[in-house]
Amino acid sequence: MARMRRRRARGAGGSVPRVLLGVVAGAQIVYPRVPPRRQAAATRAIVALMLAASVADLAARRSAGRAAALAGSAAGVGFAAELCGVATGRPFGSYEYSGRLGPRLAGVPLLAAAAWTMMAFPAWSVAGLVARRRSSRTLVAAGALTAWDVFLDPRMVRDGYWRWPAGGRYEGVPARNFAGWLAVGGAIFAVWSALDRDGAPSDDALALYAWTWAGETVANVVLWRRPRIALAGGAAMGAFAVPAIAARARRKGRT
Secondary structure (H helix, E strand, C coil): CHHHHHHHHHHHHHHHHHHHHHHHHHHHHHHHHCCHHHHHHHHHHHHHHHHHHHHHHHHHHCCHHHHHHHHHHHHHHHHHHHHHHHHHCCCCCCCEECCCCCCEECCEECHHHHHHHHCHHHHHHHHHHHCCCHHHHHHHHHHHHHHHHHHHHHHHHHCCCEECCCCCCECCECHHHHHHHHHHHHHHHHHHHHHCCCCCCCHHHHHHHHHHHHHHHHHHHHCCCCHHHHHHHHHHHHHHHHHHHHHHHHHHHHC
């Protein structure tokens, strides 16, 4: 009886991330129509919405303590890496933030912690569907998170949120940055592997990852006229999204 009550409570909570996911999608669809002077505020709002959707989903599917530990570890490891990156150039290369993302600590916007956290559970869920062995889930999740950055960094550099003074071959971004993302993602998901060894993937988190993949691909082709980014990011995220969607469909077909 107690287990049934917990399942009902979790099911009721599960509607919250779906509503938030719909709000995120709506906000991103409207974003191109936002006047330039308000785009920085709109970007911060979308990050906040994506964080809320991701953390709400995590909280609906894990205990409160575990959800807090998982989200907190992603935020803490990611923000620590950003502090190190701005101060030393490691592991992402020498880069710097503008003031467009809001308050900063030691040159790093506080919102940077949210960026690492909001895509951690989607990447972890994708990896849970794709990785055949639990031991490989950490590596796959780090790859899925890094694939998202193939879209993220060029757009944020273009819009003036951060930059690499020495530039880079990929839309002003150096290859070292992506190696850094793999390393930091690996550190985050090594912690998650210890804390969430048998954590099941989430359909809502998969939907957020798939929506991000499809939305960024279409936006870069249709709105921003940046086919190179659409091709690179679409291929990178698609390498994880497509197998995960197929795996979820197979599982659903067996139930």
